[in-house]
Amino acid sequence: MNGSPPRRAAAPWRPRQATARTAVVLAIAASASLGLVSGAQEPVLPEVLLSRQLAAAEGLQPGDVVQLAPDADGAGTRPFRVAGIYEPVPDPAQLGSLPRNVRLHLPDLLELTRRPGAPVGTEHVATINIAVRDPADAERVAEEINRRMPGVAARPAADATGSAATFRVLQRFHLAIALVTIVASTVFLLALTIMLVDERRETVGVLRLIGLPVRRILVQVSLEGLLIAGAGGLFGLGLAVMSEALINAYFQWRYDTALLFVRITPSVAATALVIAVPLGAAATVAASWALMRRNALRLARR
Amino acid sequence: MSAHAGDIIVQAAGVSRVFRMPAGPVTAVDDVTLQIAAREHMAIRGPSGCGKSTLLHILGCVDTPTSGTLRFGGRDVSRLPDAERSLLRLRSVGFVFQRFFLLPMLTAAENVELPQAEAGVARRERQRRSRELLEFVGLGRRADHRPSQLSGGEMQRVAIARALANRPGLLLADEPTGELDGATGEQIAQLLDRVNADGTALVIVTHDEALAGRARRILSMRDGRIDRETRR
Amino acid sequence: MNALAFAWRSLVRQPARAVLGVLGVAAVGALLLDMLLLSEGLVSSMRDLLDHSGFDLRITATDSRPGAGPRIEAAARAAAEIAALPSVRSAVALRFVDARVERADGTIIEAALQGVSEGPARPLTVLRGREIQQPGDVLVNETLARDAGLAPGSPLVLRAACTSDAEILPRITVTVSGTAEFPFETPGESIVAGSLGTLDEACGQSGAGEADLVLVASQGDAAAAAAAIQAARPDLHTVTNDELIGQFQASGFTYFRQIGAVLTTVTVTFALLLITVLLTVSVNQRLGQIAALRALGLSRRRVVSDVFFESVLIVGIGGALSLPLGILLARWLDGILKRMPGIPVDMHFFVFDPAALAMHALLLAVTALAAALYPMQLVARLPIVTTLRNEVVS
Numbered sequence: 001m002n003g004s005p006p007r008r009a010a011a012p013w014r015p016r017q018a019t020a021r022t023a024v025v026l027a028i029a030a031s032a033s034l035g036l037v038s039g040a041q042e043p044v045l046p047e048v049l050l051s052r053q054l055a056a057a058e059g060l061q062p063g064d065v066v067q068l069a070p071d072a073d074g075a076g077t078r079p080f081r082v083a084g085i086y087e088p089v090p091d092p093a094q095l096g097s098l099p100r101n102v103r104l105h106l107p108d109l110l111e112l113t114r115r116p117g118a119p120v121g122t123e124h125v126a127t128i129n130i131a132v133r134d135p136a137d138a139e140r141v142a143e144e145i146n147r148r149m150p151g152v153a154a155r156p157a158a159d160a161t162g163s164a165a166t167f168r169v170l171q172r173f174h175l176a177i178a179l180v181t182i183v184a185s186t187v188f189l190l191a192l193t194i195m196l197v198d199e200r201r202e203t204v205g206v207l208r209l210i211g212l213p214v215r216r217i218l219v220q221v222s223l224e225g226l227l228i229a230g231a232g233g234l235f236g237l238g239l240a241v242m243s244e245a246l247i248n249a250y251f252q253w254r255y256d257t258a259l260l261f262v263r264i265t266p267s268v269a270a271t272a273l274v275i276a277v278p279l280g281a282a283a284t285v286a287a288s289w290a291l292m293r294r295n296a297l298r299l300a301r302r
Numbered sequence: 303m304s305a306h307a308g309d310i311i312v313q314a315a316g317v318s319r320v321f322r323m324p325a326g327p328v329t330a331v332d333d334v335t336l337q338i339a340a341r342e343h344m345a346i347r348g349p350s351g352c353g354k355s356t357l358l359h360i361l362g363c364v365d366t367p368t369s370g371t372l373r374f375g376g377r378d379v380s381r382l383p384d385a386e387r388s389l390l391r392l393r394s395v396g397f398v399f400q401r402f403f404l405l406p407m408l409t410a411a412e413n414v415e416l417p418q419a420e421a422g423v424a425r426r427e428r429q430r431r432s433r434e435l436l437e438f439v440g441l442g443r444r445a446d447h448r449p450s451q452l453s454g455g456e457m458q459r460v461a462i463a464r465a466l467a468n469r470p471g472l473l474l475a476d477e478p479t480g481e482l483d484g485a486t487g488e489q490i491a492q493l494l495d496r497v498n499a500d501g502t503a504l505v506i507v508t509h510d511e512a513l514a515g516r517a518r519r520i521l522s523m524r525d526g527r528i529d530r531e532t533r534r
Numbered sequence: 535m536n537a538l539a540f541a542w543r544s545l546v547r548q549p550a551r552a553v554l555g556v557l558g559v560a561a562v563g564a565l566l567l568d569m570l571l572l573s574e575g576l577v578s579s580m581r582d583l584l585d586h587s588g589f590d591l592r593i594t595a596t597d598s599r600p601g602a603g604p605r606i607e608a609a610a611r612a613a614a615e616i617a618a619l620p621s622v623r624s625a626v627a628l629r630f631v632d633a634r635v636e637r638a639d640g641t642i643i644e645a646a647l648q649g650v651s652e653g654p655a656r657p658l659t660v661l662r663g664r665e666i667q668q669p670g671d672v673l674v675n676e677t678l679a680r681d682a683g684l685a686p687g688s689p690l691v692l693r694a695a696c697t698s699d700a701e702i703l704p705r706i707t708v709t710v711s712g713t714a715e716f717p718f719e720t721p722g723e724s725i726v727a728g729s730l731g732t733l734d735e736a737c738g739q740s741g742a743g744e745a746d747l748v749l750v751a752s753q754g755d756a757a758a759a760a761a762a763i764q765a766a767r768p769d770l771h772t773v774t775n776d777e778l779i780g781q782f783q784a785s786g787f788t789y790f791r792q793i794g795a796v797l798t799t800v801t802v803t804f805a806l807l808l809i810t811v812l813l814t815v816s817v818n819q820r821l822g823q824i825a826a827l828r829a830l831g832l833s834r835r836r837v838v839s840d841v842f843f844e845s846v847l848i849v850g851i852g853g854a855l856s857l858p859l860g861i862l863l864a865r866w867l868d869g870i871l872k873r874m875p876g877i878p879v880d881m882h883f884f885v886f887d888p889a890a891l892a893m894h895a896l897l898l899a900v901t902a903l904a905a906a907l908y909p910m911q912l913v914a915r916l917p918i919v920t921t922l923r924n925e926v927v928s
Contacts (some may be wrong), residue, residue, distance in 0.1 A: 097785045169874045176867055184561035188808040191554035195815045364829050365919045385833060392831025400926055403826030407547035419535050420832050
């Protein structure tokens, strides 16, 4: 893109690793035949793991030998043996792009990407991932590391900025869509309940004529509304669970990913029911309320 | 449809109507033969379930006989397709129902205009005709009122006006006073007499002995058959 | 009275349910319109931004994103070589680094520093002051000018961060020649733009003469220009605006197209189901009347068309209302989505498109027809005699 430089995220820019990733694309296709020849001699080569998507795209399997280079011009290539194929952790920020990744042992990567003449031990890594025994302790551990090692910046993974902010915005967007859907549903629900209540106007008129108080009838209507809304809510939940499976299956196939696109958690289900059931019951009562205010004789007359 | 007294409008020959029910077939009308002449005033009476309404529906081409022949204006209409039967009813038959079946969102005049509009009558002509008919039934001043603003008797009078909208030669009435009190029913009966005197053949299905007694020809039905015929 | 007028009377007779039905369609129609706009909005907006910049080709050293891969060496010479091609109107090289601007009080503003080679056109629009004319001149965007209290002629102290190695480069002092608007600046971003030479100086001559990107304006045929550049410089990677859009469509924008498609399907299905239920209940309440009309001689086609036109009225009026509602809703949703990090100020997710409007009308028309199918069938197959009898019995 022009006009504005790409903002660098908290993690420093890693040109050599990015280049290595790109160089794999150039090197692998040319090296398959070399790998087959080399395989006959079976030297002891350092091992790498390939992402499933890369292996499928290039037709590689465990045991094949590949050439990796840190630069696009192929200078400094070294042979590696494919030890296995792994499924990369799906990254929602990379949706749409196939993860063509290679995993090396860190010493091998540092060896591959070391600048000529640079002494061993002067390399640096961009990030160290730490798994703490108790995840709730992450913040305290980060503070401790920052205190003891001034040259590094440690933070809990949950505090990551950049793509997390993106998903917070998306969450708000989805919530906005949900609100509009609820409004539309409520309007239709009201229309339907008015029609259904209208069908019973004669019954309501007769009940009032024989002496039942309005409150009594409203209580009955409310209970019925709650029952119908509850049944409807549960049915809707069942429909949502089925849709969840379908949507996830489709998009996982479409993007060749293990990401979950829709997830109905107990909290989400509870929220949906808490909104839907009272709404349904309230719509029935609101529709009936208008009817109760009319003259009983007129209601009973066909 | 202009017809001279004595001209045969409807001819039913051995018509039967059998309804297929889960519990077995039910013969509602069994081998009935009759003719209806122009300007005739006929009543059909009988106990509930004897088939009189079914016979009325067959005569009016609303329903088709399971067997037998039905002729309308000399034409065999026993197996006519639905569209042609609709057209026949629109132009040649008027119906009056027990429940009135006026359209609540239209005024009295608009209810009477509706069949005329369907028959392609020009707007000005059908408005004139509607007013004329409403005057005929005594509701000239209520033309712009909706059914909810009319009494039961008034609604039935509008229904009669609607049935006469396209000048049918035959008016069929199914229990026209069934939902009305005695005095109102008498008013309707008198109106129907006037309709008949004006040249329209009239067939009434009724439980009402007084209403049936006004007819010149009375058919009594039992178990789907014509049991007895009386003329006065 | 024709079928449309009749349908209108039927609706007006039950104003509460008619109004609610119309409002429901309006709400659903608004969402439908927005999802149709969202499907292509981002692509359309991106295309506008790219075209508006005045350049229709981008050249990088490899197929990596500018700034993510190796730089183009001897960039000014490469730009001049490309600009000399007959199918090219102009070419300008750019390099981007991070920088820290020091305010007068010593506080720091994180900024983006870009170096731009000389050329007849640059990817920016001067708002105040003048263009970069002499060494040390820089243009700043309005955000930085406001935050740092800068005006044309103000000195600006900055320290660049040009490589990934831990290094401290010396401060340099430049002069603000004016303020400018940058097509891809994001909200709150601070931008400083100078010549490639100024950037080289700021970087301590590290990577001197290199650029992340060369922007090219063709003579009108971008594809021909791309072919010519590829032939002249096969070592470089050239992509036209259309190809760039295609890449974004396949990756970054794909989520919005997919969610637009999913929500379009859901809203249409939703509207279809609910209008069908509305009409079916309405028809079921009028079966006696319909049977009577059929007995009086109204044709099957006539009574069926009455139902159809009821659907047309509900969806038609609701659809018309959904347009202003949809525009308001789009503004709200656009405001939410634009808070995503890295979204340029001038980029929008919802862009009005006549094609989307046409699709909106078509989908609503199909919904009106489809929703009326079942109630129309009910009416068409209504057994007159049985219905009349049931009405009396009930």
